[in-house]
Amino acid sequence: MTRSSPLSSWLPALLLAVVVLALWEGASIVLGLQTFLLPRPSLIVGKLVELWPSTLARGIAFTASEALVGLVTGVACGTLVGLATARWRTARETLVPIGIGASTVPIIAFAPITINWFGPESMLPRVIIVAVMVFFPTMVNTIRGLTQVEPAALELMSSYAATDRQTLMKLRVPNALPFWFTALRIAMTLSVIGAVVGEFFGGPLYSLGIYITNQTGVSDYASAWAAIVLACFLGIAFYFAAILLERLLVPWYAAREAAR
């Protein structure tokens, strides 16, 4: 067998999750844990069903849009800067240090300021936060993929008198794609985290971050947990979207890894 089916490869993880949830549920009952400390999974799921779609649907759609717009912007910028730096030396010398510098900025600390600029109802503050968060991993992985090419492969292209452009398109870019998709997986999960955390500092009332803050404030912990679980689902959905895209665009990579 060269390639296991998607379901069977995720089975161990699913089993583990079920076991952990069962233990959590059991421990909560046996130890008599207070709901405000840690609500039982069954309570959270009950709340989720109750609040969906009336309360949470609009919030998750809003958060998802913020994450997606920020993601596309940040990944596009990271990829373009990565391409430019691999292509031009001056770009490497100027943009990479700036990129590294930007990545050290505690971006969440900027949330109140950006909200001050655009107002809490606007998507822009979270979009900017997400874009800056995903920019760096994308740029680093793109550069790595474009430059970590087998030296002999470069010599082969040189023996064909290939132009720089041909070497880029036929060697560097295909070589970089698996690296790029690794970055995309990271970026996908980061984007949801960035959007929700960004909302803590201000956003529309229905947004997930504000909802979590408000329900915690009125001690409705089960509802807050329900919103957190929903955000988790969004992150997982984003992650699988990245994997699906990877399977479609670089099918050889998954096949090679499975063969190893």
Next chain:
Amino acid sequence: MNAAAGSASPHVVETHGVGKVFETGDAAVTALDGIDLTIRSGEFVSLIGPSGCGKSTLLRIIGDLTDPSGGELRVNGKSARQARLDRDYGMVFQAPVLMDWRNVASNIELPLEVMGFPREDRARRSAALVKLVELEGFEGKHPWQLSGGMQQRVAIARALAFDPKLLLMDEPFGALDEMTRERMNLEVMRIWRETGTTIVFVTHSIPEAVFLSTRVVVMSARPGRISRVVDVDLPQPRTVDTREEPRYFSLVTTVREALRAHLVDTEPLDDLGDARIRAEGIS
């Protein structure tokens, strides 16, 4: 040699006093020294010598992948760089260097894509080459699905795809089993006869060098020099029967002795004492 005479020159490779010194931090390594070598059009020249004597380096200098430290080099009457830009070289390295994202057929078509061959032409050529290297049925396979020998055959097919004037091959059959290797030898012989291409071929195998070549260039190490050139006057075309001829055996012996003679003459070092005793014991 001037440019006008160049294009008509029967000399595909011409080197005068070519040398190469690698500066490696503390010590400089003289990989090649005073290489004078002339290769005529249509020749099959093998480079043979102990490990580290500079065979790969010489091949890389001819192919404009490394600059010589000194001396003169003309390829097809041009500078090596111009020859590379004119796509005069087909190269086969020690490792196959295939692209994992391409299957067998599209790996073979890579140089054709770079050089702008039309699509039908590419498909026709790769189909013919797949047949030549006996990989029919594997066109759609990716490199990691092939054995090392099959990968090397793809690399050979790829080097032949655009009919280069000069084939530079660096131990292309090192990874092959003996049977496949002998069959590939016959194939290379046939390709060489049919295309009239000039081949420079690095090998560690004395029988392979004698069987394939019109001339065997024997090299010695530290510094890398040409110690002897053996003309191989075996009749063409060479076939399986060639390996049975007395002349073939005597040429194998000549090359072997040329390799050993040099070890005895110039390397009376302790770490080579063993080889020295063996060589003396036989002679």
